Amino acid sequence: MNALLVVAAVVGAALVGALAVGYRRGNTPAVVNTAAVLCLTLLPPAAGWLFGDGPATAGLPSLTFATAVAGFLHALGMLGRYESVGWWDHLTHTISAALLAALLYAGLLVLAPSIAAAGALLGTLALGVLWEVGELIAREVAERYDIEPVLVHYGRRDTALDLVFDAVGAGLVVVLDLRLFHPVAEWAVRASGIA
Structure with a gap:
């Protein structure tokens, strides 16, 4: 398995954690945005699965990783970083x-x-x-x-x-x-x- 996919899976698990925190806090915007990001993060691996691994889909692990990281940072922002850390946005x-x-x-x-x-x-x-x-x-x-x-x-x-x-x-x-x-x-x- 590609190392980037492993790291993306870890970040994806962190996204699930952020989703749970948003839900526990009753933070609807955080829940909706984090759920959307989770769906986006799953698109590249789904494309790889549907169309097979190989040279044509070689960039999908990088796309999965980049989407997961950007989404996780956004999820943290929705959970309060946007208000508490001036440069987070x-x-x-x-x-x-x-x-x-x-x-x-x-x-x-x-x-x-x-x-x-x-x-x-x-x-x-x-x-x-x-x-x-x-x-x-x-x-x-x-x-x-x-x-x-x-x-x-x-x-x-x-x-x-x-x-x-x-x-x-x-x-x-x-x-x-x-x-x-x-x-x-x-x-x-x-x-x-x-x-």
């Missing part, structure tokens, strides 16, 4: 944006190499803006129905900083030319019949 946005940018970058390197860098940066920022809009919508829906929002909006300054750190994460991927998920992108493009 910046860390999670940087890491999550880097993961997203690495996936976009890999896909664009396969489909349209000439725009891979710009596309990864712009795509990550566009999705970051959508996330921030989602936080606003979650707040509005929660206020309207008098429920706890599953995503928390901390204000305009926080939104601006979130987007700055999204850009930092994406920029690191492009500047360092990180091709961690290139095999996954090649496999996905072949499997989908796009190219």
Whole structure:
């Protein structure tokens, strides 16, 4: 078994622990977000299982590991780190944006190499803006129905900083030319019949 998958399984167990803590505390946003992250963490191994191991799925352990780590840091944030540790939100946005940018970058390197860098940066920022809009919508829906929002909006300054750190994460991927998920992108493009 791949060492990254073993570590990802350990982080996945920690995610289950975070889910239990959120449930015990009655922290609905932490429970919902951690459950979503657990589902996302299971997608790469499920793809490997469905499509078989081999060169085509060689990047899946890295994707599983990166998703589990980013998700665990987010889960810790939902359990209180966002309020108690001033830089925690910046860390999670940087890491999550880097993961997203690495996936976009890999896909664009396969489909349209000439725009891979710009596309990864712009795509990550566009999705970051959508996330921030989602936080606003979650707040509005929660206020309207008098429920706890599953995503928390901390204000305009926080939104601006979130987007700055999204850009930092994406920029690191492009500047360092990180091709961690290139095999996954090649496999996905072949499997989908796009190219």
